[in-house]
Amino acid sequence: xxxxxxxxxxxxFGKTEIIRGIDLVVQAGERVGVIGxxxxxxxxxxxxxxxxxxxxxxEVRLNGKRIDGLKPYEINRLGLSRSFxxxxxxPKLSVFENLRCSVLWSxxxxxxxxxxxxxxxxxxxxxxxxxxxxxxxxxxDVLAMNLTxxxxxxxxxxxxxxxxxxxxxxxxxxxxxSRGETARFIDLIKEVTVGKTLLTVEHDMGVVFGLADxxxxxxxxxxxxxxxxxxxxxxxxxxxxxxxSSIADLQVAxx
Amino acid sequence: MKTPIxxxxxxxxxxxxxxxxxxxxxxxxxxxxxxxxxxxxxxxACLSYNILxxxxxxxxxxxxxxxxxxxxxAIHALNAATEGGLPLPVALVPLAGxxxxxxxxxLFGYVTTRKAGTTFAMITLGLGELVFAMSLMVPExxxxxxxxxxxxxxRDGLWGITFGPPVQVYYLIAIYTxxxxxxxxxxxxxxxxxxxxxxxxxxxxxxxxxxDTQRVRYLAFIVAGFFAGISGGLAALNFEIVTAEVVGAAxxxxxxxxxxxxxxxxxxxxILGAILMVLAFVLFSEFSQAWLLYLGLIFLLMxxxxxxxxxxxxxxNLRVARYGRLRELGLSYLGLAASGLVxxxxxxxxxxxxxxxxxxxxxxxxxxxxxxxxxxxxxxxWAAAMSLLAVGAGLFEWTRRGFLRKxxxxxxxxxxxxxxxxxxx
Numbered sequence: 001x002x003x004x005x006x007x008x009x010x011x012x013f014g015k016t017e018i019i020r021g022i023d024l025v026v027q028a029g030e031r032v033g034v035i036g037x038x039x040x041x042x043x044x045x046x047x048x049x050x051x052x053x054x055x056x057x058x059e060v061r062l063n064g065k066r067i068d069g070l071k072p073y074e075i076n077r078l079g080l081s082r083s084f085x086x087x088x089x090x091p092k093l094s095v096f097e098n099l100r101c102s103v104l105w106s107x108x109x110x111x112x113x114x115x116x117x118x119x120x121x122x123x124x125x126x127x128x129x130x131x132x133x134x135x136x137x138x139x140x141d142v143l144a145m146n147l148t149x150x151x152x153x154x155x156x157x158x159x160x161x162x163x164x165x166x167x168x169x170x171x172x173x174x175x176x177x178s179r180g181e182t183a184r185f186i187d188l189i190k191e192v193t194v195g196k197t198l199l200t201v202e203h204d205m206g207v208v209f210g211l212a213d214x215x216x217x218x219x220x221x222x223x224x225x226x227x228x229x230x231x232x233x234x235x236x237x238x239x240x241x242x243x244x245s246s247i248a249d250l251q252v253a254x255x
Numbered sequence: 256m257k258t259p260i261x262x263x264x265x266x267x268x269x270x271x272x273x274x275x276x277x278x279x280x281x282x283x284x285x286x287x288x289x290x291x292x293x294x295x296x297x298x299x300a301c302l303s304y305n306i307l308x309x310x311x312x313x314x315x316x317x318x319x320x321x322x323x324x325x326x327x328x329a330i331h332a333l334n335a336a337t338e339g340g341l342p343l344p345v346a347l348v349p350l351a352g353x354x355x356x357x358x359x360x361x362l363f364g365y366v367t368t369r370k371a372g373t374t375f376a377m378i379t380l381g382l383g384e385l386v387f388a389m390s391l392m393v394p395e396x397x398x399x400x401x402x403x404x405x406x407x408x409x410r411d412g413l414w415g416i417t418f419g420p421p422v423q424v425y426y427l428i429a430i431y432t433x434x435x436x437x438x439x440x441x442x443x444x445x446x447x448x449x450x451x452x453x454x455x456x457x458x459x460x461x462x463x464x465x466x467d468t469q470r471v472r473y474l475a476f477i478v479a480g481f482f483a484g485i486s487g488g489l490a491a492l493n494f495e496i497v498t499a500e501v502v503g504a505a506x507x508x509x510x511x512x513x514x515x516x517x518x519x520x521x522x523x524x525x526i527l528g529a530i531l532m533v534l535a536f537v538l539f540s541e542f543s544q545a546w547l548l549y550l551g552l553i554f555l556l557m558x559x560x561x562x563x564x565x566x567x568x569x570x571x572n573l574r575v576a577r578y579g580r581l582r583e584l585g586l587s588y589l590g591l592a593a594s595g596l597v598x599x600x601x602x603x604x605x606x607x608x609x610x611x612x613x614x615x616x617x618x619x620x621x622x623x624x625x626x627x628x629x630x631x632x633x634x635x636x637w638a639a640a641m642s643l644l645a646v647g648a649g650l651f652e653w654t655r656r657g658f659l660r661k662x663x664x665x666x667x668x669x670x671x672x673x674x675x676x677x678x679x680x
Binding site: 050052071072073076077081082084088089090091092093097100101102104105106109110111112113114115116117118120138159162163 | 441442444445446447448449450452453455456457459460461462463464465466467470471474478677
């Protein structure tokens with residue numbers, strides 16, 4: 001069964017075409033790493049899938065159902081959830097409240113104002129469970145803005161998986177982390193996304209190879225290759241694209 | 256863990272009820288009852304405003320539209336009940352106001368809450384002006400310049416409750432206030448209430464956890480409109496007259512100003528703000544012609560130095576007290592109060608002299624203020640006031656710096672303490 005299917009997806013900003021016709025089929029339960037050089041359109045691709053941006057043309061299907069043109073919250077309700085590259089949490093709410101907010105819709109509480117949160121046993125239990133999964137149970141009552149950067153990144157993941165969506169998009173989950181933190185964080189992501197369809201944008205090739213069953217290489221708004229890590233590593237076109245970009249990166253760093 | 260919280264909650268709410276029940280026995284004068292009644296009305300209004308402002312991050316410049324239209328509908332309902340035979344007990348007239356507030360919030364809120372931030376603020380401002388302009392154009396409903404008046408007296412009231420004596424109206428207001436405050440507090444503990452906080456903090460993220468931010472804002476707006484309307488309905492019963500100014504921008508600005516002063520980040524902040532609002536409008540305005548100037552100054556200083564309002568000042572000091580360090584600040588507070596008082600005396604003497612010079616010169620150059628005589632023609636008086644202000648300001652700044660050092664040290668110590676406790680866990 002196809003969890004996610006992109007057909008001829010395009011997006012232009014003005015005259016500039018950022019996504020130039022992407023076709024991609026992700027099977028349920030697959031873990032896909034999306035890699036590519038800076039400015040290749042990886043984040044834009046995620047924004048198109050999750051409804052943050054409207055595609056200029058093409059289709060996005062979630063479990064066979066078209067979701068392009070839907071609002072982000074409608075897409076979320078259909079079972080797709082995403083995280084953000086720049087931490088996107090509720091700064092003035094506690095860790096527990098952040099997580100509880102993320103589970104409310106999926107448990108059917110909608111906009112109710114005739115029930116007390118304290119009595120919603122399933123929501124509270126689920127929020128506590130999430131808190132343990134992302135190892136923040138000791139920080140239950142700490143305001144999200146007072147967490148360390150790594151803790152905020154973990155909370156970001158917790159909010160993303162809170163609603164129980166089965167397709168998860170993570171946009172550079174390890175952005176800004178040290179190597180040691182990254183390694184631990186990858187383990188955490190693996191733990192909490194067991195059995196889910198996962199798409200991860202990553203900059204760091206090493207991270208992706210450890211996390212993904214399949215890798216999609218996006219270069220200049222197109223999918224250059226979509227295959228197993230081994231095959232992608234051996235792909236001449238990928239090597240060429242990546243070599244070019246690493247030289248460019250080096251040059252930038254040298255300035 | 257659960258019992259002490261519940262117990263303190265019981266204590267807080269029963270003392271709140273007791274306080275409102277006993278207050279008219281202490282302040283039993285006509286003025287006392289009037290002030291207390293207005294406080295109840297203002298408390299509901301400011302709390303309902305804070306559902307938008309503090310809890311939802313919606314800066315509304317037109318909240319008086321909902322309190323005001325609630326007032327008008329309530330006074331018409333009252334008149335329909337007393338003259339037209341509408342089977343509506345007087346005690347339920349405020350509910351008519353509430354329903355009106357709710358209805359208009361459903362209507363106008365649909366437009367206003369589609370946008371957030373600055374756009375939202377602008378739309379509320381425009382709508383407020385619109386309704387105020389309408390109120391002068393449709394005298395059939397708004398009563399024109401003279402407003403609409405009514406009579407709340409019931410001829411054969413149950414148990415002698417005729418709502419003639421102000422104290423009976425006070426108790427009606429007190430009951431409504433208690434129920435509304437409790438209901439609005441309960442609202443903050445519901446899924447919608449919490450999602451409203453989430454929308455305030457980060458509307459974009461809310462869209463990605465399944466919630467429609469517009470819908471959350473709209474529903475909260477309706478809830479706020481309902482309670483605003485009840486407040487307006489109570490005001491109509493209390494004053495027995497409703498004029499166009501109740502929907503005006505000045506009223507809306509008052510809600511914003513005092514909710515902010517009281518403290519929008521804590522639930523009880525707007526209650527303090529509402530009490531201050533009534534004290535300012537009823538008592539302070541008697542005390543000095545320049546009261547609006549003082550009010551503006553206080554607001555300015557609050558925004559600059561204590562953006563969390565009085566409630567946050569209280570909570571910060573309570574935290575220091577919990578760690579047993581409040582005593583160390585006692586001397587600083589005393590110094591701040593004394594030097595502040597000197598500064599205030601000098602400053603207010605200057606202000607009063609300027610006001611007298613500009614507005615009341617026909618009464619001669621001499622006037623009394625705070626039991627002293629001031630002569631606007633005397634250079635010594637001007638110089639004395641100015642030096643008082645300068646000395647006070649200097650001393651205040653000096654003590655303030657010392658205070659800030661101590662305060663900072665204590666906060667750091669508390670943070671370290673919290674961190675070390677976390678590490679032990």
